[in-house]
Each structure stands twice: as structure tokens, then as C-alpha cells.
Amino acid sequence: MLDLLKQLCTLDGTSGREAAVREFLISQLNGAPYRVDAMGNLIVEVKGRKPAKNRMMLCAHMDEVGVMATFIKADGTVKFNTVGGVSPAVLPGRAFRFESGAVGVVSVKPVHLCSEEEKSTLPDAADMAIDIGADSREQAEALVRPGDTAVFTSEYTPMGDKILSKALDDRAGCAILLDMIRTGVAYDTVFCFNAQEEVGLRGAVVSAFSVAPDYALVLEATTAADIIDAPEEKQVCALGKGPAVSFMDNATVYDKALFQKALTLAAENGIPAQPKTMVAGGNDAGSIHKSRAGVRTLTVSVPCRYIHSASCVCDKNDVLATRRLAEAINEYFAMA
Numbered sequence: 527m528l529d530l531l532k533q534l535c536t537l538d539g540t541s542g543r544e545a546a547v548r549e550f551l552i553s554q555l556n557g558a559p560y561r562v563d564a565m566g567n568l569i570v571e572v573k574g575r576k577p578a579k580n581r582m583m584l585c586a587h588m589d590e591v592g593v594m595a596t597f598i599k600a601d602g603t604v605k606f607n608t609v610g611g612v613s614p615a616v617l618p619g620r621a622f623r624f625e626s627g628a629v630g631v632v633s634v635k636p637v638h639l640c641s642e643e644e645k646s647t648l649p650d651a652a653d654m655a656i657d658i659g660a661d662s663r664e665q666a667e668a669l670v671r672p673g674d675t676a677v678f679t680s681e682y683t684p685m686g687d688k689i690l691s692k693a694l695d696d697r698a699g700c701a702i703l704l705d706m707i708r709t710g711v712a713y714d715t716v717f718c719f720n721a722q723e724e725v726g727l728r729g730a731v732v733s734a735f736s737v738a739p740d741y742a743l744v745l746e747a748t749t750a751a752d753i754i755d756a757p758e759e760k761q762v763c764a765l766g767k768g769p770a771v772s773f774m775d776n777a778t779v780y781d782k783a784l785f786q787k788a789l790t791l792a793a794e795n796g797i798p799a800q801p802k803t804m805v806a807g808g809n810d811a812g813s814i815h816k817s818r819a820g821v822r823t824l825t826v827s828v829p830c831r832y833i834h835s836a837s838c839v840c841d842k843n844d845v846l847a848t849r850r851l852a853e854a855i856n857e858y859f860a861m862a
Contacts, residue, residue, distance in 0.1 A: 528689075528842055537693075538623065538677045539590055540609045541592075545566070548566065551719055555570060563732055569733060569737065572715050574713040582713065582715045583737050585720055586699025586720070587809075589723055591611065594675045598663050598666045602659075602665055603666070606651070610725055611724065611834055612834055614648045616832075618633075621836075622679060623679045624676040625674050630676070632657075687766075691838055696745070696746055698745075698848070702848060713856070713861065734821060741784075741860075743823075748802060750831045752829075760804060761804075762829075765844060766844065768799040768847045769799050774805045775808050775809070775811075775812075777809065777811065777813075784824040787858065792854070826848060
């Protein structure tokens with residue numbers, strides 16, 4: 527499964543531009559039937575070894591954060607908007623790769639030209655531009671046009687038990703779902719690889735309406751702030767302590783019984799797990815739980831440091847533990 531994760535992380539796919547990720551997933555389905563809807567969601571219906579009492583939907587999103595070119599300046603630099611929640615702090619000096627293959631670096635005013643006030647504040651993305659090595663608008667437009675997207679350039683790098691890469695949010699979830707499809711499931715399950723999560727949980731609106739599940743499990747990556755000087759109560763979750771189970775975020779108040787059952791199943795199966803201990807962020811559950819007449823929904827996440835940057839870090843043991851817990855949850859709620 528970790529090899530699948532590596533392959534997925536090296537693919538480029540910002541919100542609305544998930545085709546490369548989707549095509550790779552399709553190539554790895556081992557003949558499982560699938561469909562692609564108008565939003566670009568990939569929906570795979572897998573027959574289990576036994577029929578399920580409840581219609582189960584397991585989800586992960588294919589898109590990653592990035593930038594989109596908005597204007598080409600006369601000097602050949604490219605103005606941009608962020609796609610998804612990208613902090614200005616992770617942009618200056620960072621390299622990006624455009625759909626055309628062009629690579630550029632985010633340029634900002636040199637520090638020796640900054641006022642004292644400018645030195646102590648972060649510039650907005652609107653004040654930055656990407657230098658793609660062009661000397662004129664004409665040269666730049668041969669490589670990049672408004673509407674083209676770009677992703678962080680980043681190598682998938684093992685660091686002991688940890689992994690450093692772009693797009694761990696949410697290629698980790700995609701790798702887990704794909705592994706479950708390839709190895710088979712105990713009960714009939716619908717797997718959804720959703721589009722456009724990072725820009726408003728949009729693909730999940732469509733896939734949840736189409737699938738009409740009784741229960742949904744969202745597999746995500748979430749912020750781990752177990753880093754230097756972070757107050758204990760604001761660390762959210764920690765690497766190496768297993769998947770983080772959410773009780774509330776900015777898009778969903780989770781079913782308490784499902785939250786408690788997930789932690790119980792983890793304990794019963796010897797799987798390390800932890801609650802996500804801060805109300806922050808949001809994910810596709812925010813769209814899914816409101817679909818049709820309502821869907822009982824749970825989110826289980828791989829803890830990830832430096833999320834939405836070129837240098838996301840997760841623990842491979844947490845990824846594997848999340849895979850085990852996802853299978854246990856799916857099997858329990860399929861027959862609940």
C-alpha cells in the first residue's frame with residue numbers, strides 16, 4: 527500500500543484538475559466496475575464476500591492544494607490565486623510545476639528592499655508572482671496561460687518511519703481505499719474518490735446524492751500540530767499515535783455513537799487511535815452528512831504535520847493503522 531501512496535503523491539491534481547489521479551486509480555482497479563460522474567468523482571462499487579445490510583460509502587478526495595495562474599505580467603512573471611487553503615507563509619521561494627511542465631518559483635520583494643514593517647509581516651498571495659524564467663509576456667504565454675494550475679514540486683522522501691511529500695492530504699486516503707478495493711472487502715461497499723474537496727467539499731455533494739448511502743466513512747489527512755512550542759491543547763493530534771477520529775470540525779458535528787464506536791473498535795482490534803482534539807478544519811463529511819434525508823457519517827484521519835505545503839509529513843505506521851481501522855469500521859457498520 528505504501529508503494530501506491532508514493533505513486534499517488536507524485537501525481538499532480540489540484541481541485542478541478544484531478545484527471546491524472548483519477549486515471550491512475552482506474553488503471554489499478556483490477557476490473558472492479560466504476561463510473562465517473564459530471565463532477566469528475568470516481569465511484570467504484572465492489573461486491574463483498576457477503577451482501578451488506580446497510581449501504582456503505584467510503585470516501586477520500588483526489589485533489590490537492592495548489593495555485594492557478596490569473597494574469598501574465600509584461601515582465602513574464604505569473605500572478606496567481608491559491609487553490610484551496612494555502613497559507614502565504616509556505617509560498618515565498620517555493621517552486622511550483624504547471625500543467626505544461628513549466629516550473630517556476632514564487633518571488634517576493636527582496637528582504638534588503640523591505641521596510642521594517644514589511645520585514646515583520648507576511649505578504650499576501652496577491653502581492654506575489656511566479657518567476658518561470660521568462661523575460662516577457664510573450665515568452666511566458668508560450669508556457670503558461672491564465673487558468674493553468676500548478677502544484678508544489680516535492681519529492682516523496684522516506685524519513686525513517688515517516689514520509690515527507692506534497693499531497694499526503696488526501697492521497698493517503700486514496701491509497702487506503704485503493705488497497706481495500708484490490709484486496710477485497712467482506713461486505714458490498716461503494717468507494718468514492720471525490721473531486722474538489724479543497725475548494726468547498728463540492729464533489730462529495732454529488733457523489734453522496736448519487737450513492738445514497740446509509741453510512742459513510744471519510745478517510746482524510748488532518749493537521750498534526752505536535753511540533754515545537756505548540757500548546758498541548760492545540761496540537762490536534764500527534765504522529766505515531768494512530769488515526770485521529772473526529773467528534774466535531776467546522777463542517778460537521780459527528781454522530782456521537784459512531785465516534786465512540788470507532789474508538790471501541792480500535793481498542794478491540796489492537797489498533798492505536800486518538801480523538802482529534804480541536805474543532806478545526808472540515809472535510810467531505812460536511813457535505814455527505816446533509817445529503818438527501820441525512821447520512822450517518824464518520825471521519826478517520828491520518829495525522830499530518832505541515833499540511834497544505836510542499837513538505838507534509840506523516841507516519842507510515844499511522845497510515846497502516848488507519849487502513850486497519852477503516853476495514854473494521856466498514857465491516858461493523860455494514861451490518862449494524
